[in-house]
Amino acid sequence: MNTKAEGPVPLLAARDLVKTYGGNPALRGASADLYAGEILAVTGPSGSGKSTLLHCLAGIVRPDRGSVGYRGERLHQLSEERLSELRRTDFGVVFQFGQLIPELTAVDNVALPLLLAGTARPAARERAGEWLERFGVRGQQDQRPGELSGGQEQRVALARALVTGPKVVFADEPTGALDCLAGEQVMTALVHTARECGTAVVLVTHDDRTAAYADREIRMSDGAVLPAEVTA
Ligand SMILES: Nc1ncnc2c1ncn2[C@@H]1O[C@H](COP(=O)(O)OP(=O)(O)OP(=O)(O)O)[C@@H](O)[C@H]1O
Numbered sequence: 401m402n403t404k405a406e407g408p409v410p411l412l413a414a415r416d417l418v419k420t421y422g423g424n425p426a427l428r429g430a431s432a433d434l435y436a437g438e439i440l441a442v443t444g445p446s447g448s449g450k451s452t453l454l455h456c457l458a459g460i461v462r463p464d465r466g467s468v469g470y471r472g473e474r475l476h477q478l479s480e481e482r483l484s485e486l487r488r489t490d491f492g493v494v495f496q497f498g499q500l501i502p503e504l505t506a507v508d509n510v511a512l513p514l515l516l517a518g519t520a521r522p523a524a525r526e527r528a529g530e531w532l533e534r535f536g537v538r539g540q541q542d543q544r545p546g547e548l549s550g551g552q553e554q555r556v557a558l559a560r561a562l563v564t565g566p567k568v569v570f571a572d573e574p575t576g577a578l579d580c581l582a583g584e585q586v587m588t589a590l591v592h593t594a595r596e597c598g599t600a601v602v603l604v605t606h607d608d609r610t611a612a613y614a615d616r617e618i619r620m621s622d623g624a625v626l627p628a629e630v631t632a
């Protein structure tokens with residue numbers, strides 16, 4: 401399988417990441433590459449460091465040692481301001497649940513990243529509506545997160561992660577709280593849209609069936625990424 405969708409230069413490159421929480425090592429020298437447009441599954445047992453790796457790649461968590469390169473920049477050497485800007489413009493995130501703002505309706509949740517990027521409110525809401533349509537939840541646009549099903553909530557979260565046209569979407573167990581059918585619908589929507597838009601996806605999952613949607617899989621064990629030949 402050709403895993404390097406756009407040539408040999410990775411979009412994101414993590415090198416020898418070490419992260420310890422109060423003496424408890426979460427990452428012990430983890431390295432990984434993400435190529436433009438590819439869907440990369442990150443698998444491995446609970447506690448192996450998958451979420452911590454994702455958070456380091458997304459610039460949410462600062463590693464104690466090691467580096468994350470993103471398009472010629474070292475993520476953790478950037479100013480807080482530049483890093484926040486990158487997270488707003490280039491990265492989208494979807495977690496297992498609880499990422500939407502409970503007080504806002506679905507359409508306003510999706511419009512929020514556009515408003516933060518300076519889009520005027522009517523245009524932002526219109527675009528948000530189009531993205532809800534794309535994920536099959538336009539009919540729920542005026543409902544608040546507490547009034548949505550789990551699957552609908554995750555589709556709204558996907559719309560919010562993708563609405564700004566990011567280069568990378570980070571998804572941590574995005575279907576982990578859903579039943580089979582709803583999970584499959586959310587995964588299909590994510591993979592289809594990412595491929596259509598050329599968005600790379602880092603997809604953390606326990607589930608082999610979810611990992612099967614990816615172009616490539618890396619496995620973690622005990623805070624490190626296993627060599628490819630162990631995974632193959
Ligand atoms: N904020 C934190 N504070 C303290 N310890 C943490 C924190 N985040 C992670 N850890 C610890 O780091 C290790 C790796 O955690 P991580 O969440 O990355 O694992 P994971 O592979 O995502 O697990 P799961 O599949 O259960 O989500 C675990 O031992 C965890 O307890």
Ligand SMILES: [Mg+2]
Binds near residue numbers: 450451452572
């Ligand atoms: Mg996790």
